Amino acid sequence: MAAKNQVFIAIIGAGGVGKCFLGQLAKLAVRRPSTKLSLCYISTSKKALFNNDYSEISIDNAISSLSASSTAPPSLPDVVNYLAAAPSKVVLVDNTSSQDIADAYPLILSRGISIVTPNKKAFSGSNKLWQDIFAAAQSSGAKVYHESSVGAGLPVICTLKDLVETGDEVTKIEGVFSGTMSFLFNSFAPTTGSGGQWSAEVKKAKELGYTEPDPRDDLNGLDVARKLTILARLSGLAVESPTSFPVQSLIPKELESVASGDEFLERLPEFDSQMEQVKAEAQREGKVVRFVGSIDMATKSVKVGLEKFDLSHPIAALKGSDNIISFYTKRYGNSPLIVQGAGAGGEVTAMGVTADLLRVLSQIS
Numbered sequence: 076m077a078a079k080n081q082v083f084i085a086i087i088g089a090g091g092v093g094k095c096f097l098g099q100l101a102k103l104a105v106r107r108p109s110t111k112l113s114l115c116y117i118s119t120s121k122k123a124l125f126n127n128d129y130s131e132i133s134i135d136n137a138i139s140s141l142s143a144s145s146t147a148p149p150s151l152p153d154v155v156n157y158l159a160a161a162p163s164k165v166v167l168v169d170n171t172s173s174q175d176i177a178d179a180y181p182l183i184l185s186r187g188i189s190i191v192t193p194n195k196k197a198f199s200g201s202n203k204l205w206q207d208i209f210a211a212a213q214s215s216g217a218k219v220y221h222e223s224s225v226g227a228g229l230p231v232i233c234t235l236k237d238l239v240e241t242g243d244e245v246t247k248i249e250g251v252f253s254g255t256m257s258f259l260f261n262s263f264a265p266t267t268g269s270g271g272q273w274s275a276e277v278k279k280a281k282e283l284g285y286t287e288p289d290p291r292d293d294l295n296g297l298d299v300a301r302k303l304t305i306l307a308r309l310s311g312l313a314v315e316s317p318t319s320f321p322v323q324s325l326i327p328k329e330l331e332s333v334a335s336g337d338e339f340l341e342r343l344p345e346f347d348s349q350m351e352q353v354k355a356e357a358q359r360e361g362k363v364v365r366f367v368g369s370i371d372m373a374t375k376s377v378k379v380g381l382e383k384f385d386l387s388h389p390i391a392a393l394k395g396s397d398n399i400i401s402f403y404t405k406r407y408g409n410s411p412l413i414v415q416g417a418g419a420g421g422e423v424t425a426m427g428v429t430a431d432l433l434r435v436l437s438q439i440s
């Protein structure tokens with residue numbers, strides 16, 4: 076029997092973000108005794124932990140119990156059946172970047188299970204998947220929130236929703252949406268000093284853990300395109316997919332098909348002169364180059380790539396690996412609403428997920 080006001084929490088993914096989320100969930104469960112938050116399922120791609128009678132898993136010991144578990148994760152349909160049969164409401168926290176799990180969101184929501192997630196895949200996939208997700212939520216009453224899918228914990232999606240839902244008119248969204256690209260360009264083309272060689276900056280970013288294991292996964296622009304797809308859709312543009320608008324890749328053609336990230340890094344210095352040229356051209360105009368994404372509502376255009384900015388522009392003045400997102404709207408006129416700060420990291424990303432969980436709890440418990 077479920078306790079009064081009990082909500083079951085199921086977590087898929089216990090990596091960098093998942094572990095931080097567990098820490099925040101443990102504190103939330105103590106701070107919010109009005110709802111009994113019971114962890115009933117947790118898994119990685121190799122292991123799972125759950126009890127057939129839905130008895131609680133200790134949040135504090137979840138990671139060690141999971142690593143000691145010898146149970147392989149059930150199939151996704153079986154997990155959905157298990158959660159749908161729980162004796163109280165369930166929120167699924169998807170802390171993976173799995174496309175398979177994202178594709179199952181319509182099914183999960185249609186079974187009355189709410190979802191909170193930092194996983195971009197569901198919301199930046201096909202427009203059909205986007206439509207199916209929100210149609211399933213609408214008909215079952217389950218909730219779905221994904222604040223951390225853009226700008227990690229920065230309040231980007233909730234801000235945009237507030238602007239749209241209060242009747243403001245978004246005219247343009249522009250920003251630096253990738254911590255990796257931010258770090259690379261802030262050090263390659265700083266507003267003061269000459270900056271480093273492009274290939275050396277990419278190598279340094281990889282050594283510092285700012286890039287994906289293969290830096291080409293950052294330099295191809297797809298991650299930024301996915302975030303722009305999400306914001307464009309929330310602004311009212313029915314973008315078909317993240318490859319349906321211009322996205323500039325910073326991978327030299329000749330290195331697109333080299334076998335490994337290491338070989339890519341080894342050969343990248345051969346192409347430094349191309350990026351030097353881009354930097355010098357901007358310098359001649361008294362500007363710096365940055366990798367940005369923008370959405371222009373008047374022309375219904377979305378694009379991702381290199382742009383030049385005056386040194387006094389907030390995008391030029393960004394530091395470290397920060398993100399910046401400027402919302403130009405009718406109400407804000409010439410003074411855009413700007414959201415800026417750390418756009419990556421386990422704790423800040425998990426904060427966005429925990430805040431989403433609170434949004435769901437306020438509606439279902």
Ligand SMILES: NC(=O)c1ccc[n+]([C@@H]2O[C@H](COP(=O)([O-])OP(=O)(O)OC[C@H]3O[C@@H](n4cnc5c(N)ncnc54)[C@H](OP(=O)(O)O)[C@@H]3O)[C@@H](O)[C@H]2O)c1
Nearest residue numbers: 088089090091092119120121170171172173193194419420
């Ligand atoms: N880290 C950040 O700063 C940041 C910022 C914004 C958004 N995000 C998003 O947050 C999500 C998680 O990122 P992360 O950095 O925590 O990644 P991570 O460290 O790679 O962890 C991913 C976790 O998901 C599990 N997983 C992957 N596929 C799975 C599947 N099919 N079924 C069950 N478990 C699966 C992995 O298990 P195994 O280890 O067994 O494979 C691992 O526990 C991603 O969508 C990412 O894009 C991250």
